[in-house]
Amino acid sequence: MIERFVDPDKIDVHADCIEMDELFSGERVREGRELKGFELVEVGEVESEGIEVVGECSDLLGIHVIVSGVSDDAAQAIESIFSEVINRMKGVEYRFRKENVRIIVSRDAEGRFTPDCVGKVVFDAVKAIPAVERVRVRIVCDEEEFERVLSRSSRVHAEREERASRLRERDVDTFYGCISCQVYLPNHVCIITPERPSPCGTLYNEAKSAEELKLVHYYFPVEKGEEIDGEKGEYEGVNRTVQEKSDFRIERVKLHSALENPPSTGNYAEAIVFYIPEENGFGIVDRGYKKKTPIGLTFDEMEKLIVGQQVEGFVGVSFAYMKSKSFLKGDGGWEKVRWVSPNVYDFIMEFLPDDVLRRIRTSS
Known part of the structure; x- marks a missing residue:
C-alpha cells in the first residue's frame, strides 16, 4: 500500500510571480x-x-x-x-x-x-x-x-x-469517484472503473494512484457493493455513493448505459453519446466537431443541456472508454452506433472490425 504522502485537502504551493489562492x-x-x-x-x-x-x-x-x-x-x-x-x-x-x-x-x-x-x-x-x-x-x-x-x-x-484495459470490473471490489467538477456542478460525481474511464479521460489506475498518494482532494474510493445489473453496470455501492455525493439528486446509475440511468456528465467530456430515435441507435460527437449532428444539436448545445445532470439518451464519454469492451454494453454497444463525427471515426477505425465500421456513417 502506498503511504499517505500529501494532505488530501491541500497542495500547499505559493508563488511570488502570480497571485494564487x-x-x-x-x-x-x-x-x-x-x-x-x-x-x-x-x-x-x-x-x-x-x-x-x-x-x-x-x-x-x-x-x-x-x-x-x-x-x-x-x-x-x-x-x-x-x-x-x-x-x-x-x-x-x-x-x-x-x-x-x-x-x-x-x-x-x-x-x-x-x-x-x-x-x-x-x-x-x-x-x-x-x-x-x-x-x-x-x-x-x-x-x-x-x-x-x-x-x-x-x-x-x-x-x-x-x-x-486488461483489468475488469469483476476483478476489483473498489471503484473510484471524482468530484473535481463540483466547483462548478455541485451535484455531479464521476465513477471511474477499470472498464469506464471518466468522460475527461482519467483512467482507473490514475484515480487509484492519485487517491492513494493523496495528491488532490477530489478522488475517493467507492465500494462497488453487490452487483444489481452486470450488463448495464449497476452496483449497490455505487448507487449509494452517487446518492450521497449528488445530494440525492441522482438515485441510480448504470455505468454502461446511455438510455437508462446514465452517469451524469461533467465539464470536460471528450465526447457525447446521444440517442437517435428515428434509427433506434446512437451517435457520438467529439468536442472539436462544431456542426449540427443528426438530431439537430451541436456538441456545445448538448453539453449545455446535460452538464452536471443525469439526462437519459445522453452521456459524456472519453475516447479511452470507446476502446473498452464494456462500451455501452447495456444498450447494445457498437452494434447500436449509427453515426460518429469524423474525429471519432478516425479513432475507432484503429480497433473496430470492418463490418461494424461499415454500418457507421459520418455525414449528418
Whole structure:
C-alpha cells in the first residue's frame, strides 16, 4: 500500500510571480489568450533538478515532467495536480487533460503568467510529494519540440490505457469517484472503473494512484457493493455513493448505459453519446466537431443541456472508454452506433472490425 504522502485537502504551493489562492479554483475566464498544451509525467533518471523553458511562449505551453522514485502508475497520477495548482492562479483557467489541455489567461494575468512562473509552480507542487526523489520540469513552447513531445505524450498515454484495459470490473471490489467538477456542478460525481474511464479521460489506475498518494482532494474510493445489473453496470455501492455525493439528486446509475440511468456528465467530456430515435441507435460527437449532428444539436448545445445532470439518451464519454469492451454494453454497444463525427471515426477505425465500421456513417 502506498503511504499517505500529501494532505488530501491541500497542495500547499505559493508563488511570488502570480497571485494564487484556492478561492480562484472555480474562476471562469471568459475572455483572454488561449494556449494549447499537454501534460506528461514520466519516470526517468534526473541528473539535474530544475526548470527548463524550451522556446518563446506564444500560443503553446506543454508541461513535461521527469521524476524519479515513483512508479509509472504514480507518475500518471501526478499529472492530475497540474490543473489543481494552475487553476489556483488568479485570472487563469486550466481545462481538459493530457493532449487536449487548454489554458485561458485573462488580460490582467498575462504579464504574470509566464513559462518560468508555471515551471516554478509545477516544480514546487511535484517536489512536495515525499515519494518523489528528483524532479525536472520542462515547459515546452517551441513549436517543433511541442509537436515532438505531444506525439510522445499521446503514445505514452495510449500505452497506459492499454495496460489499464486488461483489468475488469469483476476483478476489483473498489471503484473510484471524482468530484473535481463540483466547483462548478455541485451535484455531479464521476465513477471511474477499470472498464469506464471518466468522460475527461482519467483512467482507473490514475484515480487509484492519485487517491492513494493523496495528491488532490477530489478522488475517493467507492465500494462497488453487490452487483444489481452486470450488463448495464449497476452496483449497490455505487448507487449509494452517487446518492450521497449528488445530494440525492441522482438515485441510480448504470455505468454502461446511455438510455437508462446514465452517469451524469461533467465539464470536460471528450465526447457525447446521444440517442437517435428515428434509427433506434446512437451517435457520438467529439468536442472539436462544431456542426449540427443528426438530431439537430451541436456538441456545445448538448453539453449545455446535460452538464452536471443525469439526462437519459445522453452521456459524456472519453475516447479511452470507446476502446473498452464494456462500451455501452447495456444498450447494445457498437452494434447500436449509427453515426460518429469524423474525429471519432478516425479513432475507432484503429480497433473496430470492418463490418461494424461499415454500418457507421459520418455525414449528418
